[in-house]
Amino acid sequence: MQKTITPIDNTLYVERNYDGAKIEETINGSMKAQKVWADLDIKERVKLLTSFVEDFLSRSDLICEELSRQIGRPISQAAGELKGFKERADYMLSIAEKKLANIDVAKDDNFKSYIKRKALGVVFVIAPWNYPYLVAVNSIIPAMAAGNSVILKHSAQTPLCAEQLYQSAKKILPKDVFNYLHLNHEDSLKIVSDKRINFVSFTGSVKAGYDVQKATQNKFIDMTLELGGKDPAYARYDCDLEKTVENFVDGSFFNSGQSCCGIERIYVDEKIYNNFLELFVSKTYNYKLGNPLEKETNLGPVVKLSAADFILQQMNSAIDKGAKKMIDENKFMYPKEHKNYLIPQVLTNVTHDMSFMTEETFGPCVGIMKVKGENEAIKLMNDNKYGLSSGVYTANLGRGMRVSKAVRAGIVFVNTYRLISPMAPFGGIKDSGYGKEAGIESIKEYTRIKTTWYNSSDKPMTDPFTMG
Secondary structure, X not given: OEEEEEOOOOEEEEEEOOOHHHHHHHHHHHHHHHHHHHHOOHHHHHHHHHHHHHXXXXXXXXXXXXXXXXXXXXXXXXXXXXXXXXXXXXXXXXXXXXXXXOEEEEEOOOEEEEEEEEXXXXXXXXXXXXXXXXXXXXXXXXXXXXXXXXXXXXXXXXXXXXXXXXXXXXXXOXXXXXXXXXXXXXXXXXXXXXOOOOEXXXXXXXXXXXXXXXXXXXXXXXXXXXXXXXXXXXXXXXXXXXXXXXXXXXXHHHHHHOOOOOEEEEEEEOOOHHHHHHXXXXXXXXXXXXXXXXXXXXXXXXOOHHHHHHHHXXXXXXXXXXXXXXXXXXXXXXXXXXXXXXXXXXXXXXOOOOHHHOOXXXXXXXXXXXXXXXXXXXXXXXXXXXXXXXXXXXXXXXXXXXXXXXXXXXXXXXXXXXXXXOOOOEOOEEOOEEOOEOOOOHHHHHEEEEEEEEEOOOXXXXXXXXXX
């Protein structure tokens, strides 16, 4: 039995049976549906998927409340995820026809060739709980637009997200083009390894990412893996202090620090360190930690008690090695009886000898280090096994771009943070995974290229290698 505990008060919110017994039926249904779906004209697929998105968003109020109850994000911020869902879906559907069009690649008077993009087949999407709709849309919309069928497996923390999407799919799309399953880890890997699955999109932990990769060793398929991060940010001495601190505070604590590209470590030039730290601490006290269903709340609990325990252990380990807390817990009013309500915390006197500065934390806390200049900042930013996103603030854009080129990460923000666009690909390097989701070319990820040559005359092809 899959149980979802709401982080609001740590009581049982949703209970579902695991769908392991439905795997065979679901894959077979998805395969049959995909063949018919792929034969539809792209304009018809886009039309149906547009209606699917509209129907889903028509229940926004209910979906936002469910989201807050499942993951603890303040309801005042929940609508932002649905806005992002719509922006990404609308954009990917708007470019689908153009991106999937045939391409002429070779011609002469008689012999011609063209490239056609064909759907892969069945796409298996394993979506995370922290942005359950925003991440899922990156895969499910381009995959279906390209003519694939989709099986979605959502986190045990967000089962209602899969069900809400399915509700609209069942109403709008042909049967079995979109399916979902509630699965444990072992059954998820069973689907990943199934040779009838033609593409896997996974977002989650590094450990689970290696499990997914290993499960595909019996076949040749592409996949995207968006895994962990320990994202750094650097404040150069000439940065706009007010703007920089405001963005770095938001980047550190939004969604209780449970963001894929959230800031977890900050490097500040020694010339501005004291002023930066003072302003950062001051702005941190602006958060109201509490019940996410209350509109005035702008910081909710972390998703699980076990997550809170890990975050506190990591911070306490750093404190034992000399780190210093900068935020006074007594200045926050929150339900202290629930141990997953964590205040936004700042640690100083931190070093890379502490796991707090090298291992993913995924919580409302950040370490701030003083550096002598950009060379030291770059060295420390790169001193990590992860490489998802990073940021730099400076009045000298040329210097900012120099730092961005030197930082080893899939995404770099210069004088901005947490900015997303449906046109921009998202993904990391190193232990943060590989492959890109969303973006201007994303729909092509869910296709294979088929080249066709044809002779438009009665002349035989005598020497094809001479053709231009």
